[in-house]
Amino acid sequence: GNSVTQMEGPVTLSEEAFLTINCTYTATGYPSLFWYVQYPGEGLQLLLKATKADDKGSNKGFEATYRKETTSFHLEKGSVQVSDSAVYFCALNFNKFYFGSGTKLNVKP
Amino acid sequence: GAGVSQSPSNKVTEKGKDVELRCDPISGHTALYWYRQSLGQGLEFLIYFQGNSAPDKSGLPSDRFSAERTGGSVSTLTIQRTQQEDSAVYLCASSLRQGGLGYGYTFGSGTRLTVV
Numbered sequence: 001g002n003s004v005t006q007m008e009g010p011v012t013l014s015e016e017a018f019l020t021i022n023c024t025y026t027a028t029g030y031p032s033l034f035w036y037v038q039y040p041g042e043g044l045q046l047l048l049k050a051t052k053a054d055d056k057g058s059n060k061g062f063e064a065t066y067r068k069e070t071t072s073f074h075l076e077k078g079s080v081q082v083s084d085s086a087v088y089f090c091a092l093n094f095n096k097f098y099f100g101s102g103t104k105l106n107v108k109p
Numbered sequence: 110g111a112g113v114s115q116s117p118s119n120k121v122t123e124k125g126k127d128v129e130l131r132c133d134p135i136s137g138h139t140a141l142y143w144y145r146q147s148l149g150q151g152l153e154f155l156i157y158f159q160g161n162s163a164p165d166k167s168g169l170p171s172d173r174f175s176a177e178r179t180g181g182s183v184s185t186l187t188i189q190r191t192q193q194e195d196s197a198v199y200l201c202a203s204s205l206r207q208g209g210l211g212y213g214y215t216f217g218s219g220t221r222l223t224v225v
Contacts, residue, residue: 034213043200043218044152089152096165097142097214101151 002027006090006100013080013107021075021103023064023090031094033057033066033073038087038102047075047088080107111135113217115201121223122191130186130220134203141184142204142214143176147197155199158184191224198222 007022025033035047035057048057053068062077073090085107090100114133122128134141143155154168158178169175173191178184188195198221202214 036214036216044202044214044216046213046215049213093213096154096157099144099152099154 002031002092002094002096002098004090004092004098004100006088006103009087009102009104011103011105013105015082015107015109016079017107019075019077019080019084019105021088021090021105023073023075023100025071025073025090025092025098027071027092027094029094031092033064034091034093034097035062035064035073035075036089036091036099038089040086044089080105082107082109113201113203113215115199115217115220117220118218119221119223121225124193124224125190127187127189128191128222130188130199130201130222132184132186132201132203132217134182134184134201135215136182138203138205138215139181140204141178142202143184143186144200144202145197146200146219152200155186188222191222193224196222196224 004025032051034049036044037047038044048059050057050066053066056065064073064075087102087104089102092098116131139160142157145153145155156164156166156176158164173189176186198219200219201217204214
């Protein structure tokens with residue numbers, strides 16, 4: 001079947017630290033992969049996406065590379081800010097969307 | 110409209126009452142989805158609609174939950190005889206189409222339902 005597994009949170013970092021949130025997936029075919037972000041009190045917003053192997057999605061300093069060989073789509077950012085504090089959801093789209101359970105990121109000044 | 114609109118944004122209801130939650134998707138989006146997000150939890154798929162096809166109801170937790178989509182646009186999620194465990198944020202999303210072609214969802218800001 002299709003599923004997404006992402007690292008459990010919360011993840012607490014100091015401002016300007018390097019961020020990695022791991023995401024791995026299982027899929028019966030070749031899905032598209034997404035990261036969504038949910039800021040406190042708001043709905044989910046699309047952060048970035050990749051539609052095929054080796055594609056790199058990027059937005060707002062965040063990046064994720066679609067790795068078919070490791071079935072992964074890890075989210076990275078070189079220098080986090082307090083304003084990045086949110087819940088991050090990894091998702092795959094293969095005939096239907098499947099979401100991970102979310103990883104809460106807390107960035108302290 | 111410019112985004113996915115959900116109403117009401119907050120709803121407090123007494124246990125046993127029926128509630129209706131509304132979703133107005135982005136114009137032209139043929140796929141519409143309902144998810145539920147309980148406190149501190151991930152997203153639980155409820156139902157989706159794609160054009161005129163029969164909806165996928167596989168995520169509805171019980172027969173107290175139902176949804177309809179009129180004219181391929183506005184959708185209403187109805188919960189009958191609400192229970193306290195129904196308390197959650199109900200999120201609606203729409204997409205140009207469903208399928209593995211890289212189309213992302215656009216989410217509404219959700220309806221926070223509290224059953225007391």
